[in-house]
Amino acid sequence: MTVATVPDMNPPRRKSFYKRNEIALTPWLFLAPGILFFAVYVIIPIFQSFNLSLYAWDxxxxxxxxGLANYQELMTDRAFEVSLWNNVKxxxxxxxxIPAGxxxxxxxxxxxxxxxxxKSLFFFPFVISQVVVGLVFAWFYNPSFGLLNTALGWVGLGPINVLGDPTMVTYGIIAAGLWPQTxxxxxxxxxxxxxVDPEQIEAGRLxxxxxxxxxxxxxxPQLKPAxxxxxxxxxxxxxxxFDLISIMTNGGPFGSSRVLSFYMFEKALSEYGFRMGYGAAIAxxxxxxxxxxIAYFLWSMFREERGH
Amino acid sequence: MFPTPIEKTSRSWQFTYQSLLPLALIMWLLPLIAVAIFSIKPAADFATGNYWGAPTSFEGLTNYMAVFTQSDMPRYLMNSFLITVPTVLGCIILSSMTGFALGVYRFKSNLLIFFMFVAGNFVPFQILMIPVRDLTLQMGLYDTKMGLVLFHIAFQTGFCTLFMRNFIRALPFELIEAARVEGIAEWRIYWFVVLPLMKPALAAMAVLVFTFIWNDYFWAVVLTQGPEAQPVTAGITSFNAQFGVAYHMLSAGSIVAALPPVAMFFLMQKHFIAGLTLGAVK
Known part of the structure; x- marks a missing residue:
């Protein structure tokens, strides 16, 4: 007996390319828009800035x-030195x-x-924009009616003009910044x-x-991640x-409260002429x-990832 | 609990602590309280040098009304909303996708791409400033809200990807495997399995991004110029120029500008703090 083999009228159709590689392709499809945006606005601009720092451009x-002329100029630029020092401060x-917090x-x-x-009210300053924090502290320091000098007046001191004094100004602004950061x-x-593990505390108490x-x-030791x-x-x-400096002193007096981020902005976009290349070098x-x-943070995160 | 719970300490310390709390709070918020008091004073008080005495009359309503009727403030506020809300939406869309891709799939360059997003999120703004400004100019988006929105979405994607990816990593992976066994398409796993589980994280992220973007000043100054597109953080400087030394107006204006993120914080406190402290405990 022969069994007539009827040819299969519906052979299994080959799956599409996407279907066959679904697991491998999907992550890239999902990543594509994010990577595109990030590359155009963040990654590529970093390299463009490096390149631009070798040019003179208005x-x-x-x-x-x-060439490296912008960097050579930086070496002898007093304002750059002041800004760098202020960054260290x-x-x-x-x-x-950190300890205050x-x-x-x-x-x-x-x-x-x-x-x-x-707790919420103590956290409050962090939610307010630095622009408002800057305005508030500028009034707080105001030499004629500011709360600081009013309080100093009660104990027979002052008045001091924190934001008008080149030696104090950076510390005054940092103090304002410490408020939300704390x-x-x-x-x-x-x-x-x-x-924190309560058992360890009990054991410690014993x-x-x-x-x-x-x-x-x-x-x-248990607060290490925090x-x-x-x-x-x-x-x-x-x-x-940047915000606090721009709002409170605009870099002054005599440029003594500048930091690199502010000085860069000033050089590249101020009314005294655009020096894009020089600004890029500062950046x-x-x-x-x-x-x-960043390298240190990533290295720490990498160890953490490995640990998992 | 550390320090020792207050109930277990001496009576006198309990009493001291209870009275210290409000005192410490007042000291901590003193600069803000001062501004709040300024904002309800009449102009005359400043002219007569009555800065810290009691207000001679209550002008809170007048001052705040004037902020809304005699300046560009409503416009700046509107701009801030029109910049912040689309940014938050864009970030949610992009980072739920990147977070899903990096959190669920294992492939060679996974960690590399993840670290690219994280590292990019830490760079100083100034290294991006000139190229981003040029790009925005070339696209004809300088001094538009759209120009700011596009940049903010791109930059915040770094932080949001970090956030979403870590959250998805913590989800039980069996859920996704079970869905795969059922033969569900990968994009459906994203939409029907992972996205619903991400809701609390997305809420936390949305509140954070809202606050970050609302409070942005640097990019507002770099990418916009006038009341047409400027958000309130940049607009307040022109507001201040308009009112000079009218401290009651300046104070009322500052409070109005600061209010939306504050309201957001108090309404969504749980999400806000959960988002901010993600990773602070292990």
Whole structure:
């Protein structure tokens, strides 16, 4: 007997290219718009700025290649030196936000009535724009009616003109910046304190640890992730400081409160003529400083990823 | 709990703590309280040098009304909304996709791309300033809200990708595997499985991005010029120029400009703090 084999009228159709490679292709389709946007507005501009720093360009006419002349000029530029120094001050003193934030977090880490509202109100300064913080502090420092000098007057001191004095001005602005930044660190630490292991605290108490020793040996090690994030956001905040300087002093008096980010803006886009190439060179220096920290952050994150 | 819970301490310290709390808060918010008081004073108080005394009359309503009727402030506020809201939407769309791709799939350059987004999010704005300004000029979008929105979406995608990817990594992966076994298409897994689970994270992210963008000053100055497109952070400087030393007006204007993110924070507090402190505990 022969069985007639009827040819299969519906052979399984070959799956489409996409169907066969779905798992491999999908992530790239999902990434495409994000990568496109990010490349056009962030990644490529970084390289363009590097390139531009080798040119002399007023933003309108023809750009002229001048090699490293912009960087040579930076070496002898007094204003650049002042800005760089001020950046160092910002980095050093802005970090005070971390212990200050921890201090307030410890103060508020209780369960009394209304504490939630207190925590929100302490966090409040972080939500306000730096522009408003700058205006508020400029009035606070005002030599004729500011609250600071009014208070100093009560104890027979002052008046001091914080924002008019080249030696004090940068510290005055940093103090204004510390206000919202401390609030930020505080909220990070409050969350961290919430997750501290109560058993370890009890064990520590049984061993007679209390106060500062308890904080140092038992609490702080457990707050390490919070401290790391505080460090990251504070360093970035310090190097990005621009708004407060622009609002409070506009770089003055006599350019003594400039930082690199502000000086760059001034050189590239001020009314004294556009020096795009020179501005780009300043931006490159700032970028390289930031790169040290970015490399450190990424390295920490990479170790973390490996650990998983 | 550390420090020692207040209930377990001595009576006198409990009492001290309870009275210290409001005092500390007043000290902490003193600069703001001062501005709030300024904003309800009549102009005459400043002329007579009555800066810190009691207001001679309550002019809060008049001052705030004047902010809205005698200046470009309503326009700046409107611009801020028209810049911030589309940016938030754009970020949600882009980063839920990039976060999904980087959080769910394993492929060679996954970590590299992820780190590119993270690193880009940390760079100083100034290194981008000139090329981004040029690009915006070339596209004819200088001094438009659209120009700002496009840049903000692109830049915030870095932070948002970090945020979404870490959130998706923490989801139970079995859910996605189960869906694959069922033969569900990958894009449907994104839409029907992962996206619904991402809602709390998206809410947290939206509140954060709203605040960041609303408070942006640098890009507003670089990419816009006049009341046509400027958001309120940049507009307030022209507002201040208009009112000179009329401190009651300047104060009222500052408070109006600061209010929307503050309102956002108090309304969405839980999401806001959850977003901000993501990663602060392990």
């Amino acid at each position: 933003g309108l006419g023809e750009a002229r290649y001048i 910002w980095l050093a003193f802005y970090l005070l936000a 921890l201090f307030i977090a410890l103060f508020l880490n209780q369960t009394v009535v209304g504490i939630r509202l207190y 609030a930020y660190c505080m909220i990070l630490y409050l969350t961290g304190l919430n997750a 061993d007679g640890a209390k106060g500062f020793r308890m904080l140092w040996h038992i609490i702080l 401290t790391f994030i505080c460090f990251v956001v504070t360093i970035i905040g310090a190097l990005r400081s 490159v220096v700032l970028f390289l400083i930031m790169l040290i920290f």
